[in-house]
Every structure is written in structure tokens, then in C-alpha cells.
Amino acid sequence: MIGTSTRGPNALHTVLTKFPENLPIPIVIVQHIPPWFTSSLANRLNGVSKITVKEAGGREILQDGTGYIALGGFHLTLRPFGKSVMTHLEQGSKDCIHCPSVDQLFMSAAQLKDYGKIAVIITGMGSDGTKGPIALKGSAHVKAIAESKENSVVFGIPKAANATGLIDETKDVEHISETVMKYL
Numbered sequence: 001m002i003g004t005s006t007r008g009p010n011a012l013h014t015v016l017t018k019f020p021e022n023l024p025i026p027i028v029i030v031q032h033i034p035p036w037f038t039s040s041l042a043n044r045l046n047g048v049s050k051i052t053v054k055e056a057g058g059r060e061i062l063q064d065g066t067g068y069i070a071l072g073g074f075h076l077t078l079r080p081f082g083k084s085v086m087t088h089l090e091q092g093s094k095d096c097i098h099c100p101s102v103d104q105l106f107m108s109a110a111q112l113k114d115y116g117k118i119a120v121i122i123t124g125m126g127s128d129g130t131k132g133p134i135a136l137k138g139s140a141h142v143k144a145i146a147e148s149k150e151n152s153v154v155f156g157i158p159k160a161a162n163a164t165g166l167i168d169e170t171k172d173v174e175h176i177s178e179t180v181m182k183y184l
Helices: 008-016 035-048 102-110 131-137 156-163 173-182
Strands: 002-004 027-031 052-055 066-069 074-081 084-091 117-121 142-147 169-171
Touching (some): 002 008, 008 027, 035 066, 074 102, 102 117, 117 131, 117 156, 131 142, 142 156, 142 173, 169 173
Parallel strands (some): 002 117, 052 066
């Protein structure tokens, strides 16, 4: 799972294009973004990545080697579905500051007890992505990676995640993919 905000599309480009074609896990992504931009971001990243990148739909079974970008204006959460994991979309309220929310995604993943998880926090303003690592670290088999201060365009979200004391590694954005692969 990847959570990002301000300047996230460029950081996502750097991270996603470094994953191999045969990536043995799905990647679920929350980028704070308006709904009219999600599809074009997914298409652009799909065109330059070895993995498939798409806009996440609701009630969709996660597939290995696929990146799912949360639709702007909707929270993307994960739910068990038999032996698989399924996406769920929930429209955000009008007063929702971050929709989609990194914390909503991560907290839903914390409920998936039978799966290992890797949480990644990269560039962005604010603190969305602080509650999620706390919930995740309370569940089993979790590694958390945050982007380094020296490398981050906007260090708000990674800084807030680091302040929880629950981040396993802090890396420059260019090394996040290889760090994820190390934990597989």
C-alpha cells in the first residue's frame, strides 16, 4: 500500500516504474487527488510501468502485479472475500478533508489478519497516514517505509508517519521499490 499527497504523481512514477513485471503482490495506492484526474494518472503510470496500473473499482478482487489507484472523492478500503481481498469504495462526505484517505486504507488493511502488509508513505502535506501505521502495527506481519526528509518534496506526511516511531525504514524515493521487494 502506498499513501501520498502533494507532489505524489512524480514520486509514484519513480516508485512504480521500478517494480518488476512479475510483482508477486498487488499495490493499493491512495493519492490525494480530484476525481477527474484519477483516470489520467492511472493511464499515464500504466503506460510507463512494467506492472498494470489502473483506477480502482469497487468490489474488485486484488490481483498480483497490479497497482490500484483510489478514485478521488472516494475512500478505498480493503475487505476479505473468501481467500482473496476485495476493494470497496465509499463516497466521502462534503466535509472530508482527505478523500481518499491514506488512514482509511491502512486501517482497513489492518483488519486483514491473514495477510502480510507493507505500508509506504511518500511525499505530501498534512498528517493523513499517521493513524494508519498505528493500526497496522497492531496487526500481524507489517513493515512500514517512509520517504526520507532529504529526498521528499513535501515532508509533511512522511514526517508525521516517522513521528509515530513505527516506521521500519526511511528511504529516498528512488530506493522505495527495492526496499519493498526486500520484504517480499
